[in-house]
Amino acid sequence: MKRGLKRKLLIASILGIAVVIASGLFSMKGEPPERDIDVKDPLVEVFALEPMDGNFTVRSQGTVRPRTESILSAEVSGTITGISPDFVAGGRFEAGEVLLRIDPTNYEVAVTQAQALVRQRQIEYDGAAQLRSQGYRAESEYASAAAALASAQASLVRAERDLERTYIRLPYAGIVRAKGTDIGQFVSPGSRLGVAFATDMAEVRLPLTDVDLAFVDLPASSGAAGPSVTLTATQRGQRQQWSASIVRTEGVVDESSRVTYAVARVDDPYRRNSDGAPLPMGTFVTASIQGSSLEGIVRVPLQALRGTNQLLFVDDESKVRIRTVDVVRSDSDYAYIRDDAHAGERIALTPLETQIDGMTVRTTDDPAEEGAEGDSTNLASGEGGSSQ
Numbered sequence: 512m513k514r515g516l517k518r519k520l521l522i523a524s525i526l527g528i529a530v531v532i533a534s535g536l537f538s539m540k541g542e543p544p545e546r547d548i549d550v551k552d553p554l555v556e557v558f559a560l561e562p563m564d565g566n567f568t569v570r571s572q573g574t575v576r577p578r579t580e581s582i583l584s585a586e587v588s589g590t591i592t593g594i595s596p597d598f599v600a601g602g603r604f605e606a607g608e609v610l611l612r613i614d615p616t617n618y619e620v621a622v623t624q625a626q627a628l629v630r631q632r633q634i635e636y637d638g639a640a641q642l643r644s645q646g647y648r649a650e651s652e653y654a655s656a657a658a659a660l661a662s663a664q665a666s667l668v669r670a671e672r673d674l675e676r677t678y679i680r681l682p683y684a685g686i687v688r689a690k691g692t693d694i695g696q697f698v699s700p701g702s703r704l705g706v707a708f709a710t711d712m713a714e715v716r717l718p719l720t721d722v723d724l725a726f727v728d729l730p731a732s733s734g735a736a737g738p739s740v741t742l743t744a745t746q747r748g749q750r751q752q753w754s755a756s757i758v759r760t761e762g763v764v765d766e767s768s769r770v771t772y773a774v775a776r777v778d779d780p781y782r783r784n785s786d787g788a789p790l791p792m793g794t795f796v797t798a799s800i801q802g803s804s805l806e807g808i809v810r811v812p813l814q815a816l817r818g819t820n821q822l823l824f825v826d827d828e829s830k831v832r833i834r835t836v837d838v839v840r841s842d843s844d845y846a847y848i849r850d851d852a853h854a855g856e857r858i859a860l861t862p863l864e865t866q867i868d869g870m871t872v873r874t875t876d877d878p879a880e881e882g883a884e885g886d887s888t889n890l891a892s893g894e895g896g897s898s899q
Contacts, residue, residue, distance in 0.1 A: 554873045555861040557825050560809050560852050567726045567802035567840055567847075571717040571773075575742075575780065575794045577708035579683060583691070585698040586676040589613040594694045598705065602687045611679035611692070611704060618674040625667035632660040683709040684783070686792075713780040713790060715742065715755065717798050718770040726802040726840065729773060733759040740775045742796040751788045753777055757800065773800075809852045810845045815860050822852070823859040823866065825874060831859065833868045 593612030597604045604610060639656035688706040692698060717740075719727060730737040737757030744751055755775040764771055775798060780790040790796075815822055816838070824832040836848045852858075859872070 552829075552871045552873050553861075553863060554875065555823075555825070555859040555863070557857040557874045557876055558812065558815065558860050559876075560811065560854060560856045560858065562807045562809055562854050564804055564806050565808045565810070565840075565847055566804045569719065569723045569727050569800040569802045571719060571723070571798045571800060573715040573717045573775075573796065573798065575713050575715055575777070575790055575792050575796060577685075577710075577792055578712040578714045578776070579685075579709035580688070580706065581681060581708070582706055583610070583679060583681075583704040584700075585613065585679075585702040585704060586700055587613060587618065587673050588697070588699040589615075589617070589677065590697050591692055591694050598687055598690060600687055600690055603710075604681070604685060604687065604707070606682055606684045607680055609678050609680050610687075610707075613677040613679070613698065615674055615677040618670065618677055621670040622667070622674050625663065625670040629660070629663040629667050632656070632663040636660040679704060681707060683711065685709045686781070688792075708792065710781045710783060711779065713777045713792065714758075715775045715777070715796060715798065716761075716772045717757075717775055717800070718765070718768065719773055720770055722840075724771060727757075727773070727800055728803050729757060729760050737773075738801040740801070741799045742775070742777065742790070743799070744790075744794050744796045746788060746794075751790075753780070753787075753790050753796075755798075775800075805839070805847075805849065808839065808847050808849045809854075810847055811852075811858060812860060813841060813844055813846050814862075815858050816841075816846055817866065822848075823863070824852075825857045825859055825872060829872055829874055829877075831863075831866070831868065831870050831872055833866060 590613065591611055592614045593609070595604065595608065595610045596602070597608065598610045636656040636659070639653045643650070643653045685707050688708055691703045691705045698704065728738055737759075740755040740757060742753045742755050755777045757773050758776045759774050761772045761774065777790060779785050780792075782789045811822065817823060817833075820835055820838050822834055822836050824834055826832055836852060837850055838846050838848050840847045857874070857876075863872075
């Protein structure tokens with residue numbers, strides 16, 4: 512029992528001595544030196560605004576279509592007895608070229624009969640007129656002879672017209688899109704023979720939104736001079752361009768897409784009378800339309816926009832002022848604003864994690880901040896900014 516008691520007393524003595532020593536060491540430790548924490552305002556890159564006159568380009572796209580396209584149909588019945596070697600899909604023909612010929616035999620006979628009848632009616636009319644002048648014929652007989660002659664002449668015109676309709680041709684130079692008949696086939700009036708289109712002009716329907724319309728001076732009437740257009744497409748791996756112009760609008764707003772279609776016209780798309788790369792029908796093209804110009808607008812880098820229409824202005828006291836601006840248009844690099852900014856004002860380009868109206872910042876155009884690249888950690892975080 513005495514040995515156990517001694518051991519407990521020894522342990523208690525050691526713990527007590529350790530506590531005394533620790534207390535003494537703690538009391539001997541001095542107060543830590545005070546340090547001033549240097550909290551800096553965030554450093555931002557600024558951009559000085561300058562007004563300019565903006566010439567805008569409106570972008571659109573569409574598919575090249577022929578201005579004139581015809582479905583060839585037979586107007587008389589008969590067997591196809593002749594066909595042009597150009598009457599194939601993709602074949603080019605000239606204005607007035609005979610593409611198909613329907614057997615003319617019956618129609619030539621009809622013309623001969625009509626001519627003979629006209630000669631007969633003419634003799635009868637001349638005789639009636641001579642007797643009438645001598646007083647031997649009544650007025651009614653003379654009128655009947657005149658009517659018979661007129662009817663015979665009309666029949667001749669009809670027969671000649673039917674004979675002419677055995678020649679299938681078009682009044683323009685063009686290209687055959689589709690072939691619907693061939694030699695030896697019997698056709699009747701209304702039979703579809705093929706499809707062809709003119710190559711003198713092509714058109715492209717270009718959709719324009721309501722915002723686009725504010726920057727395009729569309730022609731007031733069909734055929735009036737409109738803005739110029741540059742069409743672009745890739746052919747055989749190469750980028751090609753063609754000149755066009757807006758000639759009209761379709762005059763309605765599309766109910767499904769809420770866009771207005773402007774029509775651009777291209778002259779001689781297949782380059783039959785000029786040099787350059789042809790523009791085939793069906794080509795999908797992008798269009799750059801010459802837009803109107805605006806005076807006194809301000810161009811700002813797109814990265815400066817916060818959201819869709821806010822800018823961080825930095826005043827003369829290096830305080831941030833958050834303002835909503837009127838963005839009239841933007842592209843891949845810049846936004847254009849008006850009426851909300853003035854020459855010489857500065858905006859912040861550097862994004863701030865904390866954006867507080869009235870916070871103080873440091874600016875890169877301050878001579879005192881030259882060489883402050885070491886503060887890059889503050890550029891995005893905004894730590895240390897003070898609010899007023």
